[in-house]
Amino acid sequence: MASDGTDIAVGEWHPAGSSRSVPARLIEDNDGLKALDQAGCELAAGVFAAVDFSPRVGAIPRRAEFPDGSLFETTDNDAIDRFLKGKGKTNFIHEWERFRPRLIAFVLATVLCGVMIYRYAVPALVEVAVLVTPPIVPKIMSASTLETMDRTVLDTTALAAERQQKIRDGFATIARLSNRGEGGYTLNFRKGGAIGPNAFALPDGTLIVTDELVELAGDDTEMIVGVLAHEIGHVELEHSLRQIYRAAGVTGLIMMIGGDIGSGVEDILVQGAGLLTLSYSRAAEAEADRHSVELMVKAERDPTAIARFFDLLEKELGDGADTSILSTHPGTPERRKAILDYAGALRARGR
Numbered sequence: 001m002a003s004d005g006t007d008i009a010v011g012e013w014h015p016a017g018s019s020r021s022v023p024a025r026l027i028e029d030n031d032g033l034k035a036l037d038q039a040g041c042e043l044a045a046g047v048f049a050a051v052d053f054s055p056r057v058g059a060i061p062r063r064a065e066f067p068d069g070s071l072f073e074t075t076d077n078d079a080i081d082r083f084l085k086g087k088g089k090t091n092f093i094h095e096w097e098r099f100r101p102r103l104i105a106f107v108l109a110t111v112l113c114g115v116m117i118y119r120y121a122v123p124a125l126v127e128v129a130v131l132v133t134p135p136i137v138p139k140i141m142s143a144s145t146l147e148t149m150d151r152t153v154l155d156t157t158a159l160a161a162e163r164q165q166k167i168r169d170g171f172a173t174i175a176r177l178s179n180r181g182e183g184g185y186t187l188n189f190r191k192g193g194a195i196g197p198n199a200f201a202l203p204d205g206t207l208i209v210t211d212e213l214v215e216l217a218g219d220d221t222e223m224i225v226g227v228l229a230h231e232i233g234h235v236e237l238e239h240s241l242r243q244i245y246r247a248a249g250v251t252g253l254i255m256m257i258g259g260d261i262g263s264g265v266e267d268i269l270v271q272g273a274g275l276l277t278l279s280y281s282r283a284a285e286a287e288a289d290r291h292s293v294e295l296m297v298k299a300e301r302d303p304t305a306i307a308r309f310f311d312l313l314e315k316e317l318g319d320g321a322d323t324s325i326l327s328t329h330p331g332t333p334e335r336r337k338a339i340l341d342y343a344g345a346l347r348a349r350g351r
């Protein structure tokens with residue numbers, strides 16, 4: 001029963017799932033690895049690639065697990081290292097195959113962690129950043145944005161003074177009822193040029209409405225007031241700040257909250273042009289729509305005028321106008337329906 005082969009180490013052998021231990025030695029012969037008892041009888045056997053060696057951790061006894069689940073255990077770590085080293089390339093492949101499931105698990109855990117940060121940490125950091133933003137920041141952002149736009153696309157308004165006044169009067173009735181009050185907003189008229197019929201709000205309460213939008217609405221001032229109420233919604237819900245902060249990412253947000261405004265974040269905040277390339281999420285649009293409806297109802301104006309305006313926009317501009325208000329404010333049928341439904345619900349409640 002004595003087996004020829006090379007001795008690797010002396011230790012103990014444990015049958016699979018048992019704490020019983022048998023004095024044993026580990027050898028290698030032409031068939032592979034074997035654990036033999038003191039009489040030289042075979043306790044377990046397996047080809048090298050099928051035997052799993054535990055990694056070396058300090059003086060903790062090393063284990064070699066045989067395919068049948070039984071274990072050979074030894075305190076002679078050096079002997080095991082010498083043996084594994086001698087296996088060279090075979091050893092490497094063996095190690096790799098053993099490592100691969102762990103590597104996949106590690107990659108999955110990393111990806112999952114990234115997803116969690118994106119889903120939970122970023123929104124939380126954005127909220128903190130909005131809270132700690134000093135009022136000067138939206139002012140700087142807004143001023144530089146308007147300055148950039150005036151230099152590049154916008155032109156002086158050509159609207160008649162009476163037309164402007166009528167819209168200002170209508171706007172005052174809703175701005176007065178907003179959280180910021182009438183003083184929280186400045187309404188500006190501009191010729192839109194390339195951006196056509198459009199209206200937008202800057203985070204400090206600066207609103208811009210283009211001549212083209214006013215002309216499109218014709219005599220229906222109510223529509224324009226409805227659109228402005230929607231823009232007030234974007235300001236009060238701080239949509240553009242949130243949007244910008246989301247773009248700043250985790251690192252930028254942490255730096256900003258920590259008061260360390262790095263050059264990258266400064267660029268984001270000061271280069272107002274960034275504001276123009278951002279479009280609001282569908283959820284933000286729906287929120288601003290509801291805000292518009294609420295404000296219009298409060299002011300005893302027509303809350304459905306904005307839905308009428310989206311209808312008109314689509315009829316007049318079609319889908320091809322990608323620089324228009326439609327690209328940032330997609331007037332889908334669902335959106336119009338949501339506006340009408342909400343207006344109906346609020347009215348029913350009011351009566």
Ligand SMILES: [Zn+2]
Binds near residue numbers: 280285288329
């Ligand atoms: Zn909007």
